[in-house]
Amino acid sequence: MKVLVVGGGGREHALVWKIAQSPLVKEIYATPGNGGICREAKTQCIPWPGSLEALADFASEKGVDLTVVGPEDPLAQGIVDVFQAKGLKAFGPCKEAAQLEGSKAFSKDFMKRYGIPTAEYKVFSDPHAAKEYIKAQGAPIVVKADGLAAGKGALVCRTLEEALAAVDRIMVERAFGDAGDRVVVEEFLTGEEASFLAITDGEHLYPLAGSQDHKPVYDNDEGPNTGGMGAYSPAPVITPAVHQKVMERIMRPVVEGMKDMGHPFKGVIYAGLMIKEEEPKVLEFNVRFGDPEAQPILMRMESDLVPALVASIEGGLDQVEITYKRQAAVCVVMASGGYPGKYEKGFVIEGLDQVENMECVKVFHAGTAEKDGKIVTNGGRVLGVTALGGTIKEAINQAYEAVERIYWPGVHYRKDIGAKALKRLEGRGGPGAC
Numbered sequence: 001m002k003v004l005v006v007g008g009g010g011r012e013h014a015l016v017w018k019i020a021q022s023p024l025v026k027e028i029y030a031t032p033g034n035g036g037i038c039r040e041a042k043t044q045c046i047p048w049p050g051s052l053e054a055l056a057d058f059a060s061e062k063g064v065d066l067t068v069v070g071p072e073d074p075l076a077q078g079i080v081d082v083f084q085a086k087g088l089k090a091f092g093p094c095k096e097a098a099q100l101e102g103s104k105a106f107s108k109d110f111m112k113r114y115g116i117p118t119a120e121y122k123v124f125s126d127p128h129a130a131k132e133y134i135k136a137q138g139a140p141i142v143v144k145a146d147g148l149a150a151g152k153g154a155l156v157c158r159t160l161e162e163a164l165a166a167v168d169r170i171m172v173e174r175a176f177g178d179a180g181d182r183v184v185v186e187e188f189l190t191g192e193e194a195s196f197l198a199i200t201d202g203e204h205l206y207p208l209a210g211s212q213d214h215k216p217v218y219d220n221d222e223g224p225n226t227g228g229m230g231a232y233s234p235a236p237v238i239t240p241a242v243h244q245k246v247m248e249r250i251m252r253p254v255v256e257g258m259k260d261m262g263h264p265f266k267g268v269i270y271a272g273l274m275i276k277e278e279e280p281k282v283l284e285f286n287v288r289f290g291d292p293e294a295q296p297i298l299m300r301m302e303s304d305l306v307p308a309l310v311a312s313i314e315g316g317l318d319q320v321e322i323t324y325k326r327q328a329a330v331c332v333v334m335a336s337g338g339y340p341g342k343y344e345k346g347f348v349i350e351g352l353d354q355v356e357n358m359e360c361v362k363v364f365h366a367g368t369a370e371k372d373g374k375i376v377t378n379g380g381r382v383l384g385v386t387a388l389g390g391t392i393k394e395a396i397n398q399a400y401e402a403v404e405r406i407y408w409p410g411v412h413y414r415k416d417i418g419a420k421a422l423k424r425l426e427g428r429g430g431p432g433a434c
């Protein structure tokens with residue numbers, strides 16, 4: 001098979017790395033790829049050809065059998081529809097179904113319509129009306145840009161002043177561009193967060209291993225939200241009881257609801273959950289693999305991913321089995337100083353050669369590029385250093401051992417990735433060494 005992977009972040013590196021291991025796959029194209037993706041086995045990077053149509057033409061010319069779309073933007077723009085119209089197979093939801101992530105207002109209305117547990121909310125296209133509602137509700141409260149904002153459009157406001165300023169930031173100053181045409185103002189939920197991902201073919205559902213992201217930029221969940229500063233899998237907060245509730249009350253209703261609306265959902269459904277006393281509520285839906293969650297999940301995955309991707313498109317997901325290593329995996333994101341705000345690019349990354357041969361460690365590249373034979377920083381999130389360990393603690397230690405050998409000026413990473421899992425697991429043993 002020839003596979004095309006769309007995207008150039010850590011998630012796409014993990015996908016390419018995993019897909020390259022499939023005996024079914026002979027050749028991989030990645031666009032635009034990054035410094036790490038382009039060095040993977042079987043893989044060739046091509047520059048972004050400029051439009052979805054041009055990419056579909058490329059896939060046709062090269063005889064690509066399967067296209068795997070990493071990020072949300074092309075999905076929201078309808079890449080799957082464009083490819084389908086040319087008789088090409090692309091993994092992910094169609095444009096209509098991708099609205100589940102592309103519009104928070106759509107997603108909240110969908111949840112309300114199909115009885116999926118989520119925070120109380122109201123949608124506004126007028127900043128004054130939004131502010132009046134916020135004043136009546138009081139703080140803490142959450143203000144979200146309706147459209148896509150690279151994971152940064154949800155503003156959790158502790159005070160009334162912050163919430164009123166958030167409306168101005170999104171709707172008046174247009175910090176997230178057109179994504180701020182409307183805002184969703186939402187009840188503040190407490191509990192512990194987790195990411196629950198499942199693959200679906202529009203009919204059947206296959207849950208993936210649970211994981212937990214770390215969205216805020218600083219330790220102890222302080223500072224502004226980012227795309228994600230680290231993740232681990234499995235997530236002990238997803239107990240068997242929670243798992244069952246999520247499948248019955250959230251995942252199954254998404255599949256049924258999307259079918260009911262005439263847009264069967266194919267691809268990955270990612271529910272960002274807030275869990276309190278084993279009761280899950282949805283914070284948001286994403287319509288693709290999580291980044292960085294994909295890194296630890298795919299590092300743990302033992303079986304071939306490709307048959308599941310194909311079955312999601314062609315149907316028959318009930319015939320596929322996905323198995324995992326018993327070990328835990330932890331991914332620590334190393335970011336450019338200043339991210340998620342302004343940051344400089346182009347620093348040479350030192351130490352990559354020292355971690356290349358570390359057992360149980362894989363460095364997934366995100367914002368990197370190759371320049372004069374050297375890997376340089378080229379984005380906000382730069383690397384996802386991912387390690388397997390017999391226990392979460394071992395995986396954490398392995399990951400940080402590798403992180404400490406890597407350096408560039410201004411590098412920033414959280415020092416507490418996985419700490420919440422450790423707290424939950426205190427006193428419990430783990431399953432064997434890496």
Ligand code: AMP
Pocket residue numbers: 119142144151152153154156186187188189190193215225272283284
């Ligand atoms: P979202 O992009 O909607 O997932 O929001 C990003 C982050 O903001 C989440 O991972 C949570 O940490 C936080 N958040 C979003 N919605 C809420 C809410 N209703 N209550 C509390 N925190 C929230």
Ligand code: GLY
Pocket residue numbers: 151213227228286289290291292293
């Ligand atoms: N890690 C959060 C996301 O993928 O949106």
